[in-house]
Amino acid sequence: MSVNYTVIRSPAPTVATNLAADARLFQIATLASLLVLHVSWFDLGATPLQAAVMIAAALAAQYAFSTLRSAAAFDWRSALITGLSLSLLLRTSAPILWAVAPMLAIASKFLIRSNGKHFFNPATLAIVILLLLSPDVWVSPGQWGQSTWFGLLLVCSGGLVLQRAGRADTAVAFLSCYAGLLFWRAWVLGDPLAIPLNQLQSGALLLFSFFMITDPRSTPDHQLGRILFAASVALLAYWLQFRCQLRPALFYALAAMSPLTPMIDRILPAPRFAWRPQPYTTSDRGS
Numbered sequence: 001m002s003v004n005y006t007v008i009r010s011p012a013p014t015v016a017t018n019l020a021a022d023a024r025l026f027q028i029a030t031l032a033s034l035l036v037l038h039v040s041w042f043d044l045g046a047t048p049l050q051a052a053v054m055i056a057a058a059l060a061a062q063y064a065f066s067t068l069r070s071a072a073a074f075d076w077r078s079a080l081i082t083g084l085s086l087s088l089l090l091r092t093s094a095p096i097l098w099a100v101a102p103m104l105a106i107a108s109k110f111l112i113r114s115n116g117k118h119f120f121n122p123a124t125l126a127i128v129i130l131l132l133l134s135p136d137v138w139v140s141p142g143q144w145g146q147s148t149w150f151g152l153l154l155v156c157s158g159g160l161v162l163q164r165a166g167r168a169d170t171a172v173a174f175l176s177c178y179a180g181l182l183f184w185r186a187w188v189l190g191d192p193l194a195i196p197l198n199q200l201q202s203g204a205l206l207l208f209s210f211f212m213i214t215d216p217r218s219t220p221d222h223q224l225g226r227i228l229f230a231a232s233v234a235l236l237a238y239w240l241q242f243r244c245q246l247r248p249a250l251f252y253a254l255a256a257m258s259p260l261t262p263m264i265d266r267i268l269p270a271p272r273f274a275w276r277p278q279p280y281t282t283s284d285r286g287s
Contacts, residue, residue: 031084051087058083058102114262177234222268
């Protein structure tokens with residue numbers, strides 16, 4: 001007696017499926033929308049030329065390093081996110097730094113690594129380096145104002161990205177700790193609640209919380225490690241802002257705490273994050 005077997009094959013993943021699984025595309029769409037609003041509506045220093053130079057320089061640097069490392073695929077998504085982030089946050093009166101900033105950011109991903117993983121957020125590191133080296137660079141923590149509707153836009157947009165990237169815990173831990181410190185300070189000083197509420201309505205703070213400290217490639221792999229990391233950044237940022245009077249305290253704090261990521265990964269090992277639900281290969285190591 002013969003037996004016939006029917007083999008049921010799972011449909012091959014389509015391009016649309018792969019794109020939908022990559023949270024970076026949603027992040028790019030969100031950051032690009034914010035940049036358009038930033039340039040056309042708020043008029044706070046960013047120009048289309050500056051944004052174009054930063055984005056082009058980021059893509060060019062990513063391509064150059066990917067070419068030098070034959071095992072690294074050209075990851076245009078990662079570079080585009082870096083260029084958009086710098087366009088939104090970095091201000092400088094020296095046009096040459098429009099290109100230098102993204103080049104520094106992309107270089108850090110390939111040159112500063114531990115166990116095959118970069119642990120500095122590229123845009124953050126570039127901002128901090130230029131703040132320390134050049135008087136022509138600044139970051140405005142209160143840019144975009146404190147309008148409630150725009151803060152809500154950032155929160156909702158960031159929530160969409162985090163839901164797909166699985167890093168909501170990092171943002172929640174950071175914002176909870178940082179907000180708690182602000183309210184505690186207001187209580188100690190006898191300030192009205194309007195003051196910490198106003199401080200939390202900064203567009204730059206929400207952008208930092210949802211798109212920079214939550215970078216899956218530069219934060220600890222373990223959930224507990226991410227929560228501890230986010231709380232540490234919040235504590236240091238608070239100290240730098242109110243004790244040392246550093247306006248871009250958030251970026252200094254994230255850059256200073258980032259070297260803890262390899263240590264946390266060793267103490268609390270967990271599976272490495274991958275943007276796409278595929279086995280990790282050497283082609284992903286440059287992302």
